[in-house]
Amino acid sequence: MGSDGHSDGTVGKALDVLDMVAGHGRPVRFSDLLDRSPYPKATLYRFLQTLTNQGMLAYDADLGTYALGVRLVRLAHAAWAQSSLAPIARPFISDLATLTGETVHLAQMDQGQVLYVDKRNAARPVEMFSQAGKVGPAYCTGVGKAMLAFMSEAEVDSAIARQSFHRFGHQTLDTPEKLRAELAAIRVRGHAFDREEHEPGIICCAAPILARNGRVLGALSVTSTTARSSLAALEAEADRIKACAAQIASAAESWRFPEQG
Template sequence: MVAGGHADGTVGKALEVLDLVASHGRPLRFSDLLVRSDFPKATLYRLLQTLTHQGMLDHDPETGNYAAGLRLVRLAHAAWAHSSLAPIARPFLDDLAARTGETIHLAQLDQGQVLYVDKRNAAQPVEMFAQAGKVGPAYCTGVGKAMLAWLAPEALETALARQSFHRHTAQTLDNRETLLAELAAIRARGHAWDREEHEPGIICCAVPILSGSGRVLGGLSVTSTTTRTTLEALGALTPMIGEIAAKIAAEAESWRFPDEAAVRDGAGPR
């Protein structure tokens, strides 16, 4: 059961359907969706029709499958440029990746989940959308916990409400209480560990990216494996990670969009 918020109006319902389609790895048929949603047949049908007609979904008449539509890719381009730290952080991530030689994650919170907005992979070249745009749980990842730890009380509350705790590994903190204790420890320490809480063998050290006023802008982490390094060794990098996070925060705050710029006539993009 998706921990959804109270759908506001028709738009909310439509977006719920959109999520339903998007959150499955593979395209789905009408009947699949009908089972998974609790909309009545006709309603679901019309919502799908509208979304398809709008290009938010793709409908293959051959197979009858609905898939997330390309219009989303176009919209996301704007979202990524407007609302994410990624465009700003890029050079800093490059720097951090070069200096540590490890995998770097830049993430932001979205609906209580960790949304990775950029990444530097130790060896392989960048993998575009296949990497950025991915979501992960907040309660058992380094960046997730780092961000949660500095959230304001009410924000934390709503975020916690959206967690669906699951014991991924033996180390996973799979309940509210232990997580809260951990968050307090993280605040005290200044950074978060991932002690193989999400995937066995994967460890990381993460810090929040905070605005001048203390608001959580995002999270930054350096990830490695237990075969390659240890928590202690990763911990030694903390000052460097923190320094980069601070630089990103500073840049984010000073950043203003290239001002006004003669407003083209309303002719859509370009």
């Protein structure tokens, strides 16, 4: 989050406030925002009023809470259609989910973190963290590591600096050195794994979606549970996953997919 000296000025501060509201995952009171805000009370209130007036936030006078506004929802839908791989990739990942019988995730990198942009459920869906629109850690997810492995050295350095390296389980890579070693192995074999590194019982095999020039567009994964599958079984789908990634990349380039931040 920014500070009062935010390098992007007023717009950057307003976006910080939007992030604060969104981060709560529910309507939030002014006092709760103030507790986490780097801005003085009057400054925070002014930003909330402006964002509400512009339809980016909605204020419930009865409950005294702020929530994301309808205008922001419209912008999010437009961004999904124009700057997300999801509309292009949907038929391909739907076919992959049908062929494998497992859940397929589609993700892109956002400021060093994984943004899930679509998800096709298996015939027998499994409850897990990853849902379209959610942001997850890059260092301990299959799609995150698949993207990191094929980014430039400068991009990897920047992304690693943003990782928390929180240890979710005994398999979690909890240092930059361990992650870098894993990324080197991923580059050799061309696909990544999640070995219950983020959630207990959740495993996956993932592949990057690469443009012809090697630029990382995103990643996709076939995900299952240790109760009904294994890493070996998921790796047996690696060629199929990579073929799907290549189809998405080809379709995206034809559409002149925009550069990712």
